[in-house]
Amino acid sequence: MGKIYIFGHKNPDTDSIISSLVMADFEKKLGNNDVVSCRLGMLNKETEYVLNYVGVEAPELIEDLEDGQEVILVDTANPGELIPNLANVKIRKIVDHHQVLINTSYPLFYRAEPVGCTETIMYKLYKENNLKIDKKIATLMLSAIISDTLLLKSPTCTEDDKNAVKELSKIAELNYETYGLEMLKAGTDISSFTIDQILNLDAKFINLKEVKSIIAQVNTASIPEVMKMKSDLEAGMNKIIKENNLDLFMFLITDIINSNSQVIALGQKANIVEKAYGVKLENNTALLHGVVSRKKQVVPIMTENA
Amino acid sequence: MGKIYIFGHKNPDTDSIISSLVMADFEKKLGNNDVVSCRLGMLNKETEYVLNYVGVEAPELIEDLEDGQEVILVDTANPGELIPNLANVKIRKIVDHHQVLINTSYPLFYRAEPVGCTETIMYKLYKENNLKIDKKIATLMLSAIISDTLLLKSPTCTEDDKNAVKELSKIAELNYETYGLEMLKAGTDISSFTIDQILNLDAKFINLKEVKSIIAQVNTASIPEVMKMKSDLEAGMNKIIKENNLDLFMFLITDIINSNSQVIALGQKANIVEKAYGVKLENNTALLHGVVSRKKQVVPIMTENA
Numbered sequence A, B: 001m002g003k004i005y006i007f008g009h010k011n012p013d014t015d016s017i018i019s020s021l022v023m024a025d026f027e028k029k030l031g032n033n034d035v036v037s038c039r040l041g042m043l044n045k046e047t048e049y050v051l052n053y054v055g056v057e058a059p060e061l062i063e064d065l066e067d068g069q070e071v072i073l074v075d076t077a078n079p080g081e082l083i084p085n086l087a088n089v090k091i092r093k094i095v096d097h098h099q100v101l102i103n104t105s106y107p108l109f110y111r112a113e114p115v116g117c118t119e120t121i122m123y124k125l126y127k128e129n130n131l132k133i134d135k136k137i138a139t140l141m142l143s144a145i146i147s148d149t150l151l152l153k154s155p156t157c158t159e160d161d162k163n164a165v166k167e168l169s170k171i172a173e174l175n176y177e178t179y180g181l182e183m184l185k186a187g188t189d190i191s192s193f194t195i196d197q198i199l200n201l202d203a204k205f206i207n208l209k210e211v212k213s214i215i216a217q218v219n220t221a222s223i224p225e226v227m228k229m230k231s232d233l234e235a236g237m238n239k240i241i242k243e244n245n246l247d248l249f250m251f252l253i254t255d256i257i258n259s260n261s262q263v264i265a266l267g268q269k270a271n272i273v274e275k276a277y278g279v280k281l282e283n284n285t286a287l288l289h290g291v292v293s294r295k296k297q298v299v300p301i302m303t304e305n306a
Helices: A014-029 A045-054 A118-128 A135-149 A159-172 A176-187 A195-200 A223-227 A230-244 A271-277 A294-305 B014-029 B045-054 B118-128 B135-149 B159-172 B176-187 B195-200 B223-227 B230-244 B271-277 B294-305
Strands: A004-007 A035-039 A070-074 A090-096 A109-112 A203-208 A211-220 A248-255 A260-266 A285-288 B004-007 B035-039 B070-074 B090-096 B109-112 B203-208 B211-220 B248-255 B260-266 B285-288
Touching (some): A014 A035, A014 A090, A090 A118, A109 A118, A118 A135, A118 B118, A135 A176, A159 A176, A223 A248, A223 A260, A230 A260, A271 A285, A271 A294, B014 B035, B014 B045, B014 B070, B014 B118, B045 B176, B090 B118, B118 B135, B118 B159, B135 B159, B195 B211, B203 B294, B211 B294, B223 B248, B230 B260, B271 B285
Parallel strands (some): A004 A035, A070 A090, A090 A109, A211 A248, B070 B090, B211 B248
Antiparallel strands (some): A109 B109, A248 A260, A260 A285, B203 B211
16 A cells, blocks of 8 residues: 555644644554655744644645545645645545535545544544554644644633643643643744735635635734734735735734734725624724634624625 | 434435434433434335334434524435435534535534444444443444445445444344344345336436446345346336436346345446446346445446446
8 A cells, every 4th residue: 555645734724734743643553654744835833833842843845646645634624725636636534623625436534523623533533542642742732722722712612622631731741821822922923924924824715705805813922013013914915905806804913812803904895894893993903802713703703794 | 402303315224214313312322312313215124124123113204404403414425315405404413434425614523434334433433422322222233234234245344344243233132144134134025116116226326437327226135036027127227218318227136145246237338237347248137246235346347447
């Protein structure tokens, strides 16, 4: 049998990178040694911090695979976020916590649960298969769950995520709150990025009914620090709106310490933000109290009010 | 919270019906009492035998659901085999062993594995959740696995299926071979059916590349018994070919005791059968040695030779 390539989505976040590393460990512990941990994009600062802390190499950067190769997908089941010739490779397994957007012509192993992080499902898989999770792997898994749930504070966080963090903290011998805050803060370091890079760090094209939108997000430990760049950010957003003929560009600056988001909203449909959250945009911006999750607290409410 | 409706595919086989009953038991044991076991079609003779043997009621027959209802899908992830307004209900869970043909706009619990039967996955779910399988449920699960794997002899059967049958036999206090053969034989009783009903018992529209086909199958303990009806079957097949503008109608009469199939092939592309299996059709028929599984031993080989 040939190699099996394991990867998550393009524009990878910490969960996507770590899922690829952890799945490779899991498969090896099951006896499948010919697995290659891969990634479809650059590491972000947070992920760099984690890999450096644990002392593991990043997965191999790939753009594409030859037809007929075997793959395992983690943290996504969305062909739009994957390799161009996905239809011509053989998907052996999928482990994910997002919506189902993939079709196959053959049965496969598919494991998805509506939890906060892929690693929470991986934690269950190790347990179900009576496989030991060693200290390094536990630290990786813990990091991904902290990242996806913003230290268990995001509304996407479930009891299963909390339970996994509790158990993994013991194996990792880590105070997850202290470690997690350092990790999240490392991820907020945007000092080396251009305005365009900041706007694209975690940007998603989303249609809110008929409203063509981008909703982008950046995490920070200090909203005022990011807001210093407001006029440059707005210039960059207006350029992207024009280039993509958007109705709305919503940029969320999320305070991971206090769990609020400052929004900058531009475009002819920016008023949807006012309607959705009962706020008044002043100079294109407003504070959204308690809003941290794009998936749970932005997309549904914005769609409803679009 | 409202009711959750549990059902498998239209034209339900034993696995589909039993999965609906077993999933309801599983959910109740997890504490979700408001579940309704349903079915999208008539019971076949084999399933009737099982429900009668165990002494349980058939799931509720439904054709459709109101928009917004919550459902759990078992033994299928194929919208074409489900209710018309599937896009307007909320799918909570899917447990299946087929290809992935569904898309959702939200994350859900999805559990699929390439094993011989849905009940083999359900068996794992009970174990993973530390839930007790009682005797009646074990007998139901065992019956479904025997049905889908033809007493563990089908090439779709995996080690996981065999292991589940071994463990479930103990709980059910049953000799699975004796019981299973009786059950399979009960399912081969086609004496009360018209020719049209026999041809439609387990018929699938399948495109073999460009070749528009129906591949239908009937199980029997005696091929000659079914072949007595050959000229009537052929007349029925020719009628269906004409009505549906088919290139091929392949009717498999599968001997569940000896694991062979007699094929009757009609239509302008009947010669694909000769090419695929290296046989000569005489009076439109040939014996296919060792062929029992449409999924593994017919569709792929016929597609390759189409």
